[in-house]
Amino acid sequence: MENSKKASAPREGAKGKGYFPAASIKVGVIIAAAGSGERFGKGTLKQLSPILGEPIVAHSTLIFVDLPFVEKIVVLAPEGSLELFKGLLSPMSSKIEIRPGGTTRGKSVLLGLNALPEEINLILIHDGVRPLAEAQLAYELIVRAQMEGAAIAAVPVFDTLKRSIPGPRGPIIEGTVSREGMWRAQTPQCFQRELLVKALKGAIEQDLSYTDEASLMETIGVKAALVKSSQSNIKITTPEDLELARALMGQRASAQALRVGEGWDFHSFSNDARPLMLGCVHFPGYPGLSGHSDADVLTHALIDALLGAAALGDIGQIFPATDPTWRGAAGELLLKEAYKLVSCDWELVNADLTLIGEKPIISPMRPLMEEKLCQILELTKGTINIKGKTTEKMGFLGRGEGLAASAIVLIKKKGKASAPLEPPGSNS
Numbered sequence: 001m002e003n004s005k006k007a008s009a010p011r012e013g014a015k016g017k018g019y020f021p022a023a024s025i026k027v028g029v030i031i032a033a034a035g036s037g038e039r040f041g042k043g044t045l046k047q048l049s050p051i052l053g054e055p056i057v058a059h060s061t062l063i064f065v066d067l068p069f070v071e072k073i074v075v076l077a078p079e080g081s082l083e084l085f086k087g088l089l090s091p092m093s094s095k096i097e098i099r100p101g102g103t104t105r106g107k108s109v110l111l112g113l114n115a116l117p118e119e120i121n122l123i124l125i126h127d128g129v130r131p132l133a134e135a136q137l138a139y140e141l142i143v144r145a146q147m148e149g150a151a152i153a154a155v156p157v158f159d160t161l162k163r164s165i166p167g168p169r170g171p172i173i174e175g176t177v178s179r180e181g182m183w184r185a186q187t188p189q190c191f192q193r194e195l196l197v198k199a200l201k202g203a204i205e206q207d208l209s210y211t212d213e214a215s216l217m218e219t220i221g222v223k224a225a226l227v228k229s230s231q232s233n234i235k236i237t238t239p240e241d242l243e244l245a246r247a248l249m250g251q252r253a254s255a256q257a258l259r260v261g262e263g264w265d266f267h268s269f270s271n272d273a274r275p276l277m278l279g280c281v282h283f284p285g286y287p288g289l290s291g292h293s294d295a296d297v298l299t300h301a302l303i304d305a306l307l308g309a310a311a312l313g314d315i316g317q318i319f320p321a322t323d324p325t326w327r328g329a330a331g332e333l334l335l336k337e338a339y340k341l342v343s344c345d346w347e348l349v350n351a352d353l354t355l356i357g358e359k360p361i362i363s364p365m366r367p368l369m370e371e372k373l374c375q376i377l378e379l380t381k382g383t384i385n386i387k388g389k390t391t392e393k394m395g396f397l398g399r400g401e402g403l404a405a406s407a408i409v410l411i412k413k414k415g416k417a418s419a420p421l422e423p424p425g426s427n428s
Contacts, residue, residue, distance in 0.1 A: 025146055028120035028193075029064045029073040030112035033057045033085075033128025034101020036078060045078060046236060047128050048088075051246050052253065055088060056236060059131030059249070064124065065093045066414065067135050068340050069142060071120055074112040075128065076101035106210065110200050113193075122146060123196050125213055126188040129236040132248055133229070135344035135414075136312075138188050140227050145190035150224035152189040152214045155231055157182040186229050189213050195222055253413070259346070261309025261409045265300040267291050268402035278355060278362065278403075279369030279386060280332045280376060286360050289403060292321040296331030298355055298386070301407040302373070303331075303338045305351065309411045310342045332376055339377055342411065348377060349410040351384045357403040362388040 033047045047057040054062075057075065064070050073096045077085035086098045099115050101108035109125060116123070122145055124138060137153055144151035161177035191213065199216045202208070210216045214224040232248050234241055267289035274288030277296040289295035303315045312318070318341070319326045319334055326334070342348075351373075355362055362369070366386050373384045391398040 022146060025069050025122055025142065026071050026120045027067070027069040027122045027124060027142060028113075028116035029070055029124045029126065030109055030116075031057065031061050031073065031075040031126055031128045032101070032105060032108055032112075032187075033060070034076040034078045034108045035105075035128075045081065046242070047078075048084075049236075049242055051131060051242075051249055056131050056242075056245075057085070057128045058089060058092065060126060060128050060133070061089055061096060062092060063126070063131075063133050063135050064138060065095060067138055067344060069122075070095065070124075072097065072116055074099055074115045076108045076112050104209070106200060106203050106208075106216075109213065110204070113196065113200070121193050122190060123193055124188045124190045127235050130187055130233060131236070131245060132252075133186075133188060133233050136310075136341070137227065137229055137233070138190075139341065139344050141188055141190040144225040144227055145192060148225045149195050150189070150191045150214065150217050150222050151227050152212070152224045153186040153229035153233065154183040154226045155186065155229050155233075157184055183226055185212050185214055186233050186235070187212070189224070191217065191224075195220070257413050258349070259309045259311075259411050261305040261307070261407075261411065263301040263304030263306070263308060263315075263407040263409075264404070265297040265304065265315075266402060266404045267295040267297050268396075269400075270295070276360070277331055278360075278365075279353070280330070280335070280372045281365055281369045283360050283365065293319070293326050293329040293334060294331055297403050297405040298353055298369070298407075299331030299335050299373070301405040302351060302353060302384075302409070303335055305407040305409040306342045306348070306411070307338055309409050310346050312341055335373075335376055345414060346411040347414055348379060348383060349412050351407060351409040353384065353386045354406045355386065355388045355403065356391065356405065357388075357397050358390050358393070358400050362386065 048055040051059060061073060061075055064073055075085060075089055075096060075098050077098055077100060079100060082098060082100055089096050089098060097115060099111060102111050113123065122142060124141065126133065133153065141151045141153065157179045159179070161179050161182065163174045163177050164171040165174040189212065195217065196213065199220045202219055203210065203216055208219065217224055234245060236242050236245055269287045270290040272288070276283040276286040276288045277294045279298045280296065289297060300315055307314055307318065318338060319329070369386050370384050371381065374381055396402060397404055
């Protein structure tokens with residue numbers, strides 16, 4: 001079902017700088033799923049082969065449904081299968097529209113592009129039979145494409161490459177190809193709309209054939225940025241690929257359904273007149289804490305725990321003290337931006353926060369802090385718990401020189417993580 005939560009707009013950033021897309025970014029997704037799948041060798045469309053109880057194309061589409069900035073997803077269906085695709089995919093989200101594909105990839109992509117509203121300025125293109133891509137990868141592609149015009153998912157080549165020539169009983173080696181600087185292109189691929197339109201028009205006028213949109217970009221002099229992907233982001237071409245995808249998705253579902261993260265933060269009290277912010281709530285009558293941002297130790301510890309659980313680094317990497325953008329930034333802003341990254345693939349189950357220090361006494365304000373943090377993250381009441389502890393007058397915290405905070409969070413993978421792994425060879 002469609003997620004009803006709406007991502008708030010991120011900060012505007014100078015082109016070429018910043019970790020987050022500009023607030024003006026609107027993203028459209030084209031799912032290329034109109035192929036006949038001749039190499040698959042089965043009577044049914046491979047796009048509809050089941051993995052964890054859902055067709056491949058459903059997994060490939062759901063990656064983008066909850067991604068921030070995505071306005072619309074156009075799925076291109078094979079001839080004669082339009083109503084079947086609508087029945088399977090349209091109920092998943094109001095963002096999804098099913099359109100008939102063309103006879104070639106270029107014609108299909110152009111049809112998908114024409115179905116996207118004019119205000120959409122970034123286009124993500126993804127193979128309908130590549131179900132293991134991560135939403136976080138798509139987010140990184142959006143960031144790079146807004147800055148550089150084009151960006152694609154890819155993995156470095158590690159195998160030794162051989163060039164072949166025909167032999168008397170099959171191919172033989174002609175020579176070895178250097179793998180230095182070689183990458184294997186994948187999808188998603190992301191492009192600024194005007195560049196994609198220009199490249200597609202040129203391809204149609206010159207009757208060019210191509211295997212991916214990045215190679216099409218090369219014809220107009222645009223060199224796409226490479227965003228490192230995973231070897232597991234496979235395209236299902238053969239029945240063997242399907243069995244591998246089923247195994248990988250089953251392992252992912254069972255091994256990565258839940259994650260725990262821990263965060264800590266420490267700040268000394270400030271000598272200036274800044275307010276004391278704890279859990280995004282103002283504590284009047286107390287001195288503020290020193291820091292590059294608003295020094296909200298409780299919120300910062302929560303951010304670190306969330307980022308750690310999702311393996312996205314830490315607060316210092318995402319909001320570096322060397323970046324003047326975050327000088328004096330409110331903990332609420334930092335928490336929203338960090339959770340945008342986390343919520344691409346994960347959702348918060350619960351969080352337990354502890355404020356450590358002699359003052360202030362937080363019990364009167366605790367319900368307000370818990371409510372405020374749940375409101376910011378659009379969570380139900382009771383998801384976040386806050387408590388206070390003292391150090392019994394010991395150490396710098398006991399002397400009242402500052403405050404510390406710790407946070408532990410549990411996050412769960414979005415999607416049907418509990419679905420059973422189908423046995424090899426299952427066609428149902």
